[in-house]
Amino acid sequence: MRQFDKIAEFGQKLMALQNIEESLQLISDEAKEIVNAQRCSIFIVDEEDKMLWTKLSDGIGRIVVSLNSGIVGDTYLKKEPQIVNEPYKDERFLASIDKKSGYITKNMITVPIYNSKREVMGIIQLLNKTMSDFNRKDLETLTFFANFVSGSLELAILKST
Amino acid sequence: MNYANTYLKLADFGRELLNKKSLREGIPLISKYAKEVISASRCSIFIYDAQKNTLWTTLSDGIEKIEVTSNKGIVGKTIKEKKPLIVNDAYSHPDFLVDVDKESGYKTDNLITAPIFDSNRRIIGILELLNKEGGFDSEDMKFMIFFAHYISGFIELITQVKKEG
Numbered sequence: 001m002r003q004f005d006k007i008a009e010f011g012q013k014l015m016a017l018q019n020i021e022e023s024l025q026l027i028s029d030e031a032k033e034i035v036n037a038q039r040c041s042i043f044i045v046d047e048e049d050k051m052l053w054t055k056l057s058d059g060i061g062r063i064v065v066s067l068n069s070g071i072v073g074d075t076y077l078k079k080e081p082q083i084v085n086e087p088y089k090d091e092r093f094l095a096s097i098d099k100k101s102g103y104i105t106k107n108m109i110t111v112p113i114y115n116s117k118r119e120v121m122g123i124i125q126l127l128n129k130t131m132s133d134f135n136r137k138d139l140e141t142l143t144f145f146a147n148f149v150s151g152s153l154e155l156a157i158l159k160s161t
Numbered sequence: 162m163n164y165a166n167t168y169l170k171l172a173d174f175g176r177e178l179l180n181k182k183s184l185r186e187g188i189p190l191i192s193k194y195a196k197e198v199i200s201a202s203r204c205s206i207f208i209y210d211a212q213k214n215t216l217w218t219t220l221s222d223g224i225e226k227i228e229v230t231s232n233k234g235i236v237g238k239t240i241k242e243k244k245p246l247i248v249n250d251a252y253s254h255p256d257f258l259v260d261v262d263k264e265s266g267y268k269t270d271n272l273i274t275a276p277i278f279d280s281n282r283r284i285i286g287i288l289e290l291l292n293k294e295g296g297f298d299s300e301d302m303k304f305m306i307f308f309a310h311y312i313s314g315f316i317e318l319i320t321q322v323k324k325e326g
Contacts, residue, residue: 004322008179011314015172015179116310118282147280148318151311155171 007148014149020156024055027124027149034145035138037126039103042113043072044122044157052076052123060101070094075110075123081143084108085133103127109134111142115154122153164304167198171311178315184208187319188219191288191312199301201290203267207236208286208320216240216287234258235274236287243284245275245305249296273297275305279317286316 010030017023028040041057045067052072053064067073071092075082085107087093098105106128113122124146129138174194181187192204207216209231216231231237238256239246249271251257262269270292277286288309293301 004182004318007318007322011179011318012176015175114282116307118278143280144317144321148314151314152172152175154307154310155168158168 011148011152014152017156020160021055023152023156027153028058031124031126031142031145034141035109035126035134036130037109037134038128038130039126041125041127042122043125045076045120059103060097063097065094070097071108072110072123072125075112076120079112079120081109081111081139083134083139084110107133109138109142111139111146113146113150113153115150121150121157164198164300167304168307171308175311175315178312181315182319184316184319185219187315195288195290195308199273199290199297199304200293201273201297202292203290205289205291206286207289208316209240209284211283234261235272236289239274239276239287240284243276245273245302245309247271247273247297247302267291271296273301273305275302275309277309277313277316279313279321285313285320288312 014023014026017026024042028042032038032040039058041054041063043052043054043063045052050067051064052067054062057063065073067076071082071084071087071090074092084090084093087105087108088095093105108125108127110123110125112120113124115121124142126134126142178187178190181190188206191206195204196202205218207218207229209216214231215228216236217226217228219226229236231240235246235248235254235256248254248257251269251272252259257269272289272291274287274289276284277288279285288305290297290305
């Protein structure tokens with residue numbers, strides 16, 4: 001019941017926000033807390049320009065990648081969450097982003113966010129879980145979390161366009 | 162009907178919904194809101210149990226659970242096709258269950274349904290509205306799809322997280 005109250009309280013906070021920047025920040029902070037990760041980026045799908053972009057990623061500012069690049073792009077294409085616990089051994093991994101930010105990615109989890117038409121509208125990406133690697137339980141938690149925030153995110157995107 | 166204003170104020174409803182700690186409290190609120198904004202006379206929310214292949218709903222007072230068949234009627238068709246349906250002349254539709262009207266004494270003229278999906282994109286419920294003057298249109302359907310998705314987080318939270326304690 002405590003967990004229920006915590007999620008409900010977070011949801012109410014999220015629904016009280018008026019703009020997408022604030023919504024993305026709150027979602028990102030909550031996601032980091034629930035899986036004990038150090039960094040979070042929320043990528044929004046731009047079907048028209050075939051791009052994935054973030055408003056603000058921890059420590060690096062805005063990231064824009066093409067829809068088919070990197071582990072985030074693969075999450076979009078496969079419509080499946082990805083756990084990558086050895087990113088430097090994964091050929092999809094974009095080491096150039098680490099180079100730019102000066103931050104070393106040790107492990108990663110990505111989860112698609114669906115809109116009401118059941119299309120992928122965004123991807124939650126978390127980096128560097130403290131103490132251990134990302135696991136099955138994190139994936140289940142984040143899958144639920146992605147759906148829980150998706151209604152508010154879709155509404156925020158609708159209002160901002 | 163134009164839903165622009167409804168979208169702008171939807172978050173107020175969402176916050177109120179998250180004050181509810183059970184489906185028994187939440188369902189009447191969802192029904193009342195859906196009826197108001199879509200201008201329909203009745204609303205039913207069916208909760209789907211995929212393992213048992215059963216659907217249950219509550220009567221208008223929100224207290225008593227009733228089980229209904231999940232493979233018949235327009236609701237059954239919605240589950241099978243996994244997409245929303247508009248039926249603007251219920252009695253001429255081959256899938257419409259006239260018996261339900263006979264039992265309840267309420268005459269259905271038109272109806273709209275939308276599936277509610279969980280985070281794994283499995284159907285966890287069906288939202289159904291009955292009797293809108295002039296029938297339901299594509300704008301109503303667009304809103305139903307959006308609304309069914311919007312409340313899915315609440316329904317999943319109640320049915321999954323609460324179960325785990």
